[in-house]
Amino acid sequence: GDPEALEKESRYNPNEIIRLLLRDLGPKTAAEIKNELCDLVIPAEDWNRWWQTARAKVKKDTKVESPKELKEPFRLREKDVPHEVAFHKALEAKPDVNATIQMVYTFLRDFPETLKNQEFKTSLEARLKDVLAQENLNDGQKLQLLFFLEDLHVSQSSEKIVHLLEHMPALSDLVRNTQVMAGQKRILQKTQKIRKDWIEIYLDLIFTIDQNMIRDFILSELDAPETQDLLKQKLGSLHLHPFSYPEVLVGYLKKIIDPKSKLPFATHEGRNDFFEGLLILLDHLEQKAHHRDLAKKVIGLITGDRYKIVRDIMQHSSLEEVKEYLLLATKCDTLTDHDIKILHSLGEVVYPELARLRKDKDKPTSDDQVIWSTQEGYLKVQTRIQQIATVETVINAKEIEAARALGDLRENAEFKAALEKRDRLQTELKLLSDQLGKTRVLTADDVPSDEVGIGSVVHYRDEKGAHHKLTLLGPWDADPEQNIFSFQSKLAQAMKGKKVEETFEFQGERFTISEINNYFDQKL
Structure with a gap:
């Protein structure tokens, strides 16, 4: 035949080509379909885009049975089977509640036009009411079933949803445990309308929700004039404690490095703080096998586009900040020697004196x-x-x-x-x-008794009266998860030399020293 005509037909009517392939060759998995068509019909560089379109059309083809699992094959039916009939057949297997919710959500998302069939709509409503009447349903399952009924315009559904949400004590847990992402967003939107404590709920979820799209929604809702200060305070803890929510820190830095971003910390100073937190985090990720993929993402972020993020950050950093970046980078094993050399070179472009400092590194050091x-x-x-x-x-x-x-x-x-x-x-x-x-080696005699210094255990309070405690040791002993900070850190330098009842400022906030103890006294 004509290969050009076949490719043209495949692009215009992909589900027909899939039908012909299944008719001639029998059931085929997605991988087997690719083996038959990729390069021979569809060029390899266009395959992913073509298959995405073809897959969506085949899913709606009433003569093709789409698989539930990736490894299962597509099958050609002997005759067309309406989507409603296939859906009812699947429900006849009596799946559990969670599976039913997922099936109904997916079906209504893919085939909303089926609700024009009044007979199908009535039968679906009856099925959902039967499931809702079951005992031992949790609140999350009840809510999602009520959402479906609300979409079907069943009376009293909206009122029942409001009543559930108003009297739910652990709403954050409910959102985290809701399996359908659209359901999570819907719960949040209704919560925002009917509950006075919606801000606290959103702040509680912004770091702990798994889905990035839901986190972005929460972020956009909190980034409003009346809640932005609370959002900024919450986000500020990310770079102060980068190990707590590593994925969130990496994701948020990607957002604020965009020059057009208006989010909190999307300033030169804010980006610098988050970049420093990123380098501290990278050293930590290297020690954790389960964070290997995230470590690779961080390396890609640092080295991508010819180290663009590094060039942009250093361009607006002080000499001391650039020195700190370079020191932190040398501790990261996943940065190659070549990477380290490039980072030093980029630093020297902004501060040429760094080149002289590198040459003098073998000279005797000061205290x-x-x-x-x-x-x-x-x-x-x-x-x-x-x-x-x-x-x-x-x-x-x-x-x-x-x-x-x-x-x-x-x-x-x-x-x-x-x-x-x-x-x-x-x-x-x-x-x-x-x-x-x-x-x-630090000894008890090296720790100052009346001011903050190396070896101090510092108790301090913020402007709201909240109590904080941290220990200041050397870089090898630092463990932010245990509130042990390096004496070289910015926070330590901000309080260095301060005495009891004296104040210091850090990231725009004022703190007061309330007590200073000796680290070695704590060990006894």
Whole structure:
């Protein structure tokens, strides 16, 4: 035949091509359909877009039975089966309540025109009422069933929804546990209209809801003049405690780096704070196997578009901030030696004096450059140095030799990966060895007794009277999850040297020191 005509017909009428394929070759999965048509009929570069369109049309084809699971095949029916008939047949299997809710939602979303059939509409209403009458339904299931009935214009449905929402104590949990995303949004919209505590509910959910689209909806609703200060206060905790909600921090930074963004912290200072939080987070993600994919996203964000985010951030950062970024970056194993060199080069473009500082890095350091550490932190770094020098370097050398034996080093991905690992190990070993030479083990006598300094346990209160507590130690002992902060952090520097009842400012807020204790006294 005519291949050009076949491609043209496939683009204009994709479900007919699928019908012909199923008629001639029998049931086929999505992967098998791709094997038959990709490149031969539809060019590979257009396949994903074409299949998305074809899949939507095939789903509405009454002569094609679409699979419920990805690995199941599409089947050609002997005759057309109306969507209503197929839906009723599926319901006859008596799925559980959650499955019924999902089926009804998906069906009404894909085939809203079926509600014009009054007989079908009446039978669906009866089915939903039967399910609603079951015992042991939870509030979330009742709400979603009532939403369907409200869409069918069943009397009293709206009133029952309002009554449920008004008297529901744990509404945040209900939203999180609702399986249909459209149902989550609908609950929130109605809550906003009928409950006075909707702002607290939205603030509670903004970090803990899994679906990004729902989080974006909550964000847009709270980003209003009357609630923006509360939203900003909530979002401010993200970069102060980046480990708490890592996915949210990464997602929010992506939003505020857009020059057109008007969201809270979409300022040069706000972006700088979140970028610093991102680098602190990356070091943490590398230690957690379950966050490996998120770590890759962070690397992509940093290195993407020729390190655009780094260039933009550094352009509006102080010299001290750029130094802090570079210090944090060197702690991240997933940033290659090449990445680190580029970050330094970008910093030197903005602050040429950084190049001189790099050349002078081997000169004796001042007291301000001393790295403080507890005995435990010091031993931990010593152990890490020994691990690299005597174990990981030896293993890596064997990996290089094994990869070299595979031949063709230009196309040998294993060999290149092994060499990159060697560079990372050598960089980390040199960095830790250099830092160990500048380290001073902290003792009780080093901790000032009457002002905030290294080794202090600081109690302070905000302007609302809320109490806070943190411990200031060296960078190796820092653990923000336990409220232990590096003495080099911005928060520590803001309170450095302050005495009891003196105030300090941090990120536009004023705090008062209420008590200062010695870290070593706490250990006794």
